[in-house]
Amino acid sequence: MLNQNILALGKKRSTIREIFEFGNQRAKIVGRENIFDFSIGNPNVPAPDSVQQAICDIINTQHPSSVHGYTSAQGIEDSRTAIAESLNARFGTDYSAKNLYLTAGAAASISICFKALTASPEDEFIVFAPFFPEYQVFIEHGAGAKCIVIPAQVQDFQINFEEFEKNLNPHTKGVVINSPNNPSGVVYSDETISRLSALLNAKSEEYGHPIYLISDEPYREIIYDGIKVPFIAPNYKNTLVCYSYSKSLSLPGERIGYVLVPNTVDNFGDVYAAVCGAGRVLGYVCAPALFQHVITRCAADIADISIYEENRNILFEGLTSMGYNCVKPEGAFYLFPKTPEENDYAFCERAKKYDLLLVPGTDFGVSGHMRISYCVQTQTVRRALPLFEKLAKEYGL
Amino acid sequence: MLNQNILALGKKRSTIREIFEFGNQRAKIVGRENIFDFSIGNPNVPAPDSVQQAICDIINTQHPSSVHGYTSAQGIEDSRTAIAESLNARFGTDYSAKNLYLTAGAAASISICFKALTASPEDEFIVFAPFFPEYQVFIEHGAGAKCIVIPAQVQDFQINFEEFEKNLNPHTKGVVINSPNNPSGVVYSDETISRLSALLNAKSEEYGHPIYLISDEPYREIIYDGIKVPFIAPNYKNTLVCYSYSKSLSLPGERIGYVLVPNTVDNFGDVYAAVCGAGRVLGYVCAPALFQHVITRCAADIADISIYEENRNILFEGLTSMGYNCVKPEGAFYLFPKTPEENDYAFCERAKKYDLLLVPGTDFGVSGHMRISYCVQTQTVRRALPLFEKLAKEYGL
Numbered sequence: 182m183l184n185q186n187i188l189a190l191g192k193k194r195s196t197i198r199e200i201f202e203f204g205n206q207r208a209k210i211v212g213r214e215n216i217f218d219f220s221i222g223n224p225n226v227p228a229p230d231s232v233q234q235a236i237c238d239i240i241n242t243q244h245p246s247s248v249h250g251y252t253s254a255q256g257i258e259d260s261r262t263a264i265a266e267s268l269n270a271r272f273g274t275d276y277s278a279k280n281l282y283l284t285a286g287a288a289a290s291i292s293i294c295f296k297a298l299t300a301s302p303e304d305e306f307i308v309f310a311p312f313f314p315e316y317q318v319f320i321e322h323g324a325g326a327k328c329i330v331i332p333a334q335v336q337d338f339q340i341n342f343e344e345f346e347k348n349l350n351p352h353t354k355g356v357v358i359n360s361p362n363n364p365s366g367v368v369y370s371d372e373t374i375s376r377l378s379a380l381l382n383a384k385s386e387e388y389g390h391p392i393y394l395i396s397d398e399p400y401r402e403i404i405y406d407g408i409k410v411p412f413i414a415p416n417y418k419n420t421l422v423c424y425s426y427s428k429s430l431s432l433p434g435e436r437i438g439y440v441l442v443p444n445t446v447d448n449f450g451d452v453y454a455a456v457c458g459a460g461r462v463l464g465y466v467c468a469p470a471l472f473q474h475v476i477t478r479c480a481a482d483i484a485d486i487s488i489y490e491e492n493r494n495i496l497f498e499g500l501t502s503m504g505y506n507c508v509k510p511e512g513a514f515y516l517f518p519k520t521p522e523e524n525d526y527a528f529c530e531r532a533k534k535y536d537l538l539l540v541p542g543t544d545f546g547v548s549g550h551m552r553i554s555y556c557v558q559t560q561t562v563r564r565a566l567p568l569f570e571k572l573a574k575e576y577g578l
Numbered sequence: 579m580l581n582q583n584i585l586a587l588g589k590k591r592s593t594i595r596e597i598f599e600f601g602n603q604r605a606k607i608v609g610r611e612n613i614f615d616f617s618i619g620n621p622n623v624p625a626p627d628s629v630q631q632a633i634c635d636i637i638n639t640q641h642p643s644s645v646h647g648y649t650s651a652q653g654i655e656d657s658r659t660a661i662a663e664s665l666n667a668r669f670g671t672d673y674s675a676k677n678l679y680l681t682a683g684a685a686a687s688i689s690i691c692f693k694a695l696t697a698s699p700e701d702e703f704i705v706f707a708p709f710f711p712e713y714q715v716f717i718e719h720g721a722g723a724k725c726i727v728i729p730a731q732v733q734d735f736q737i738n739f740e741e742f743e744k745n746l747n748p749h750t751k752g753v754v755i756n757s758p759n760n761p762s763g764v765v766y767s768d769e770t771i772s773r774l775s776a777l778l779n780a781k782s783e784e785y786g787h788p789i790y791l792i793s794d795e796p797y798r799e800i801i802y803d804g805i806k807v808p809f810i811a812p813n814y815k816n817t818l819v820c821y822s823y824s825k826s827l828s829l830p831g832e833r834i835g836y837v838l839v840p841n842t843v844d845n846f847g848d849v850y851a852a853v854c855g856a857g858r859v860l861g862y863v864c865a866p867a868l869f870q871h872v873i874t875r876c877a878a879d880i881a882d883i884s885i886y887e888e889n890r891n892i893l894f895e896g897l898t899s900m901g902y903n904c905v906k907p908e909g910a911f912y913l914f915p916k917t918p919e920e921n922d923y924a925f926c927e928r929a930k931k932y933d934l935l936l937v938p939g940t941d942f943g944v945s946g947h948m949r950i951s952y953c954v955q956t957q958t959v960r961r962a963l964p965l966f967e968k969l970a971k972e973y974g975l
Contacts, residue, residue, distance in 0.1 A: 182751075182787050183845075183852045184697045191694075191855025198651060205650075227642035236868075240633050245624035249829045253602075254595060285682055285833065285862070292861030297588075300581045315858070322859040325722070354579075390579050432646045434867025436682065436833075448580075455580045458588025461712070462719040464689030465682070469866045470831025471633075 186322055196314075196544045197221055204538050211536065217565040219553045220538040222363065222514065224431040226484045226556070232430055235478045239471065248474060252467045254457055256283025256439070260473045263480040264439060270481070272412040280443055282456050283468035283476075285436035287399045287425030288315060289460075293440060294355075294395050294421050295324035297452070297459035304354040305329050306395075309340055310546030311364050311517060313397070316357055323463070326354065333547045338365040338508055338517070339373045342380070349384050355393040356381065361400040361410065364545045364552035365517040366493075366510020368410050378417040391419040391447045399425040399438070400513040402483055405490045408511050418445035421452075426476065428514075431484040437472040489514045492555040492562045499566045504578030514556040517542065521576035523549045531575070535568040583719055593711075593941045594618055601935050608933065614962040616950045617935040619760065619911065621828040623881045623953070629827055632875045636868065645871060649864045651854055653680025653836070657870045660877040661836060667878070669809040677840055679853050680865035680873075682833035684796045684822030685712060686857075690837060691752075691792050691818050692721035694849070694856035701751040702726050703792075706737055707943030708761050708914060710794070713754055720860070723751065730944045735762040735905055735914070736770045739777070746781050752790040753778065758797040758807065761942045761949035762914040763890075763907020765807050775814040788816040788844045796822040796835070797910040799880055802887045805908050815842035818849075823873065825911075828881040834869040886911045889952040889959045896963045901975030911953040914939065918973035920946045928972070932965040 193199070200220040208216045239248055255261070261278035268276050284290045295306060304326040308316050310333040320328040329348050334341040358377070360369035369377075377394075385392045396413040401424070404410050414420040425438035442453045467473075496516055501507055507518035520528040525541035525548055532539050532551075542550025555562060590596070597617040605613045636645055652658070658675035665673050681687045692703060701723040705713050707730040717725040726745050731738040755774070757766035766774075774791075782789050793810040798821070801807050811817040822835035839850045864870075893913055898904055904915035917925040922938035922945055929936050929948075939947025952959060 182697055183695060183848055184693070184856075187694060187855035187859055188848055188852045189855070190858055191851035191853065202650065221648065223643075223648045225643055228646050233637055233642060236637050237634055240630055245630060245828065246620075246622055249625050249831050251618065251620045251830045253599065285866075288861040288863045296581070297584060298580060300579055318859055319861060323861065431642065433648045434646050434864055434870075436863065436866050451580055451585055454588035455585045456588065458584035458586070459581075461587055462584055462715055463860050464685040464716060464720065466685045466833065467831055469682075469833050469869070471868070472866070473831075 190318060190322065197540055200538050200540060207536060216536050216538065217561060217568065218538045219555060219557065219565070220540050222554050222556060223433060224428055224484070224556045225558060226431050226486060226488055228431045229479070229482050229484050231479050231482045232432070232475055235475045236471065239474050243474070249470055252470050252473055254460060254467055256281065256468055257473045257477065260477040263477045267480040272415070274415060276441065276443065280441055282440045282442070282453070282460065283473055284438050284440060284460065285465055285468055286427060286438045287397060287423050289436065289465055290423035290425070290438050290440045291316065291395065291397055292319045292323050292463060293456055293459045293465070294423060295319050295326065296463060297455035298354050298393055299324040299326040302326065303352050305350070305352045306354060307331060307345070307348060307356045309333070309345070309358065311338070311362070311542065311550070312357070312546055313359060313363050314544050330546050335547065338362065338367040339370060340377060342376060346380065351388045353384070353388070353392050355395050357395045357397060358413070359397040361404060361512025363400065363513055364515045364540070364542070365508060366513045366515045367508060368404060368408060368511040371411055374411050374413060374416050381417060385419070394420045395423060396420055397423045399428050402429045403486050403489060403514060404512040405493060406511060410512065414441065414443050418443070419447060421446070429483050430479065432472065435469060435472050437468055437476060488559060489556060491559055492557070495559065495562050496553065496555055500569060503570050503573045505569070505573065514554060516553040516555060517550050518553070520549055520551050521573065521578055525549055525551055532572060535571065537565060537568050537572070587715060587719065594937055597935050597937060604933060613933050613935065614958060614965065615935045616952060616954065616962070617937050619951050619953060620830060621825055621881070621953045622955060623828050623883060623885055625828045626876070626879050626881050628876050628879045629829070629872055632872045633868065636871050640871070646867055649867050649870055651857060651864055653678065653865055654870045654874065657874040660874045664877040665838070669812070671812060673838065673840065677838055679837045679839070679850070679857065680870055681835050681837060681857065682862055682865055683824060683835045684794060684820050686833065686862055687820035687822070687835050687837045688713065688792065688794055689716045689720050689860060690853055690856045690862070691820060692716050692723065693860060694852035695751050695790055696721040696723040699723065700749050702747070702749045703751060704728060704742070704745060704753045706730070706742070706755065708735070708759070708939065708947070709754070709943055710756060710760050711941050727943050732944065735759065735764040736767060737774060739773060743777065748785045750781070750785070750789050752792050754792045754794060755810070756794040758801060758909025760797065760910055761912045761937070761939070762905060763910045763912045764905060765801060765805060765908045768808055771808050771810060771813050778814060782816070791817045792820060793817055794820045796825050799826045800883050800886060800911060801909040802890060803908060807909065811838065811840050815840070816844060818843070826880050827876065829869065832866060832869050834865055834873060885956060886953060888956055889954070892956065892959050893950065893952055897966060900967050900970045902966070902970065911951060913950040913952060914947050915950070917946055917948050918970065918975055922946055922948055929969060932968065934962060934965050934969070
């Protein structure tokens with residue numbers, strides 16, 4: 182008598198959160214410091230001081246009713262303006278408050294976009310493996326559309342265009358990209374972006390309706406080696422940007438982010454209205470108010486993410502020198518090496534012996550891999566290396 | 579190519595928010611103090627000092643990563659325990675953390691319950707007019723079920739049992755109640771609750787499956803004349819309680835609340851899991867973290883709501899003495915008088931001449947009425963009375 186799909190999702194939860202809970206339980210037994218939890222993307226870098234100061238300053242100087250009251254559904258205008266100005270300064274765009282709809286984080290942003298765009302159960306959204314597994318949950322169970330998975334191009338984790346093109350058809354409503362990528366850490370190249378845009382333009386024209394590009398960008402600022410991440414939206418007119426301050430301001434639990442609908446989107450007014458309507462339908466009244474005020478002041482700030490680059494370097498060099506095989510990540514805070522046995526679940530279970538908590542690649546649509554989330558203390562990374570080495574030896578690497 | 583229902587919801591928004599926006603625009607022209615905005619339930623009572631102190635204290639003493647990090651999907655255990663203990667102390671219950679799932683406010687709680695319980699598009703949820711209009715949006719467009727409206731019993735706004743019983747059938751999945759009520763301010767009597775429980779027990783038995791009672795209780799603490807509001811859950815075993823701290827702690831914009839699933843609910847484990855699954859499907863990752871920590875400290879606190887009783891007294895006495903006809907509200911912060919003409923939209927439009935912002939009763943499923951939300955400064959109430967009187971005179975009251 183309950184919805185069995187939803188019941189199953191509630192019972193299983195995501196593997197990531199399951200491991201996270203396992204880690205919490207183990208920590209009570211062996212101590213938090215002896216758990217090498219590489220399972221969840223919970224940033225360990227503190228929120229910047231400017232955020233902490235903004236919170237106290239807002240609480241101490243503004244009237245509680247104006248701080249904690251309902252806001253407009255689309256968000257406080259000053260907050261949206263601050264975000265638009267920050268984007269414009271960085272990317273040379275000309276967004277304004279009316280292009281932004283504030284949300285309770287990127288998961289909300291993405292769910293809202295799928296719900297807004299789905300007009301029929303025949304509608305299809307394409308995702309590229311490896312991908313954040315909740316996309317499929319939101320598409321199938323939240324929006325009631327179809328999720329089409331394009332197999333990974335494992336040698337570099339760019340887009341497998343041959344497979345992609347085969348799967349485009351008149352039911353294709355949208356395509357989801359996530360660069361820098363969770364879980365591979367790979368940043369889409371200029372070439373990938375250009376080819377993607379050209380293909381989507383051609384197919385939109387052929388089918389007589391727009392194919393929306395949903396660009397999930399919570400890791401936009403977390404990039405290494407001084408590379409530039411191409412800002413997607415100006416490259417393809419029907420792009421909706423989903424953003425979260427979870428990573429750039431280290432505020433994952435506070436649930437604050439946005440959907441950006443550029444003026445270039447076909448029928449801009451309708452698409453923006455559908456986003457508002459979808460937020461309403463899903464029960465999002467407004468984004469958390471205090472953090473809207475914080476964003477007004479801190480939209481351009483960024484946490485000290487240098488620790489992530491150091492962690493990446495230590496882990497990538499350490500693991501590859503032990504014989505693990507891995508595409509070098511240029512962003513986000515994940516490594517996605519091959520597992521030494523094809524059964525990634527078995528490998529991750531074996532890793533638990535050492536209290537190494539890893540997520541099987543199968544959960545991201547690519548078997549035979551593991552996700553290592555390295556947003557942890559550098560000391561944790563260093564202390565974990567000998568354990569990875571023991572594991573490698575078990576496999577004769 | 580967009581979802582037309584959702585597009586329409588996004589374009590129209592709720593009438594309440596539409597009026598709220600109209601008020602914001604008018605305020606820029608004639609000044610905020612000359613707008614008599616009785617349209618939205620945005621509490622004007624400040625959050626209690628304990629909340630403000632808790633925020634600063636948490637920010638100043640806890641590590642940012644532990645404050646702002648992801649929490650378990652169901653919420654921080656300490657926070658859920660604090661809520662359970664607060665309920666147990668007040669109502670003599672024996673809840674614990676495992677009965678609670680923290681949410682981004684009551685709208686999230688309710689959406690999540692509908693989504694969790696809906697197993698088929700034939701499933702029906704019953705609401706009693708007058709009712710919060712978003713129930714219908716969440717049921718039909720969020721969960722994909724049917725919303726059955728029971729006409730109001732206008733003489734006292736208790737339940738119209740005759741009509742209710744006619745509409746119960748094997749498709750009935752749940753019944754929504756909201757006492758103290760938005761928009762009528764009426765509190766369900768002990769007699770109403772007993773009769774409701776008896777009927778739902780009999781019908782659950784007859785149909786061979788539970789009919790869930792979804793009790794939406796954001797106004798539970800806002801009651802007048804020293805009356806006691808019966809706590810619903812112990813009266814009917816298959817009750818799910820949806821709560822928000824929006825009103826009791828004056829934190830509507832912060833989006834913090836919960837779903838309570840008592841142990842008495844049939845298949846408790848499955849129902850709780852379905853709630854978790856529904857939260858996941860709708861894109862709620864966790865309730866806003868800082869305010870989970872605040873609730874750990876302030877679960878038992880309450881804002882100074884005495885102003886609401888004063889406002890009620892002034893308005894109720896003022897309006898009835900002018901000839902308006904109104905059921906006396908015993909809770910919440912709404913008055914729901916008859917409009918002097920049957921066309922409540924026309925009446926509310928006419929009221930705008932005086933910058934009196936009221937919501938037509940039709941929006942709550944009862945035409946010929948208006949909702950007056952009096953969570954405003956007492957001075958605003960006093961200054962509005964002569965305007966209500968001018969309006970009354972226009973109608974020859």
